[in-house]
Amino acid sequence: MxxxxxxxxxxxxxxxxxxxxxxxxxxxxxxxxxxxxxxxxxxxxxxxKIKLPKIDLSHWKVTIPEGEGKGKTINVEPPEIFDYATNEVLKPFMYNDSVKGALVFYAYPSNSVTANTKYSRSELREQMVPGDNNVNWTFPQGANMKGKLEMGGTTRDSDGKYHRTIIMQIHGRLTNEQRDLIGAKDNNAPPILKIYWDNGKIRVKTKVLKNLSASDEEILHEEAWDDDEGFNFEQEVGFRKFTLEVKVSEGKMVIILNGNEYKVYESIHMRRWGVFENYFKAGNYFQTRDEGAYSKINYYELEVSH
Missing domain, CATH: 1.20.5 (Single alpha-helices involved in coiled-coils or other helix-helix interfaces)
Known part of the structure; x- marks a missing residue:
């Protein structure tokens, strides 16, 4: 047992x-x-995956809000601009957001501004011939620019309204012969187009002749032109991505938001503007001097054709 x-x-x-x-x-x-x-x-x-913006910088130079006072901003042209990601001077103002796949333009009110303004910018300037500002286009020749972008962030003013910035432009330019004809100190002419991000909406400003009977020589002077009343697109873009397209032809300028809302300018003012050369601008031209203010514009795509 x-x-x-x-x-x-x-x-x-x-x-x-x-x-x-x-x-x-x-x-x-x-x-x-x-x-x-x-x-x-x-x-x-x-x-x-690292995302990169779909932007060819071969025909652009950039101006940043750094330098030594009025008219002394820093400009970087091709081929140096291609190395913006490693350029220690450019990096704070023009850099990649590799998560979003955007090229970011950062601006704040610095003491470095271009000769004809009080505002600072991180902004691209078209160069049809890389490194040369003297080759530009006219309305009769035609031009198109299209971008996909968004407001990446901005501050508010004392009234609680977002600070605005210019995100696209068409800037006029005097030829050397026109400059000498009217005795101008430089080749600067007025911008025929300014497109703003304005408190979450897209606002367009253009120029109108003060005197429709002015001669071709008289209209070369900046004081011959005045600002129009401006136009606001109905759609609110806020801080979301949107597309903007600018189409120029003889006597005509068309602005298209998100492919479905149009503003057409076709008048004697556009026809008379054909006397000027022009170039595109894109980026962040910040419109305030408020202390501590800043904004970031994210560009995902940008292309130009002629």
Whole structure:
């Protein structure tokens, strides 16, 4: 009987040890499986794709709000602009957001402004011939610019309204012969188009002749032109992505928001403007001197054709 009891106890002990060993193995298996899952998750995070903006900078130079006072801004042209991501001077004002895939233009009210304004900018200027400002286009020749962009962030004024900024322009330019004809100090002519991000909406401003009977020489003077009343698109873009397209032809200028809302300018003012050369601008021309203010404009796409 005693011998029988010993055999029973031995069998129970072996069974217990076997179950316990299996339990420990199972626990180890679960832990190892969880580790594998965690490892896979971490690998997925590491494999996140870097997004880059779809912008060819071959025909653009950039102006940033750095330099030594009025008229002393820093400008970077091709080919140096291609290295903006590693350029220590440019990096604070023109850089990639590789998560969004945007080219960011950052501006604030600095003491470095261009000769004919009190506002600072981080803004591209079209150069049809890279590195040369003397080759431009006219309305009769035609031109198109299209961009996908968004307001990346901006401050508010003392009334709680967002600070506004100019995101696209068509700027006039005197030829050297026109400059000399009217005795101008430089080649600057008025901007025929300014497109603003204005408190979440898109606002357009253009120029009108004060005297429709003025001669071709008289209209070369900046004081011959006045600002129009401006136009606000109905759509509110806020801080979302939107597209803007500008189409220019002889005597005509069309602005298109998101491919479905149009503003057409076709008048004697547009026809008379054909005397000027022009170039496109795009970026962040910040419209305030408020202390501590700033804005960021994100460009995802930008293309020009002639």
């Amino acid at each position: 005693k011998h029988f009891r010993k055999e029973i106890l031995s069998i129970l002990l072996i069974a217990f040890l076997s179950v316990n060993a299996t339990s420990q193995t199972d626990k180890g298996g679960v832990s190892e499986s969880e580790d594998k899952v965690e490892t896979k998750k971490n690998k997925k995070k590491k494999r996140k």
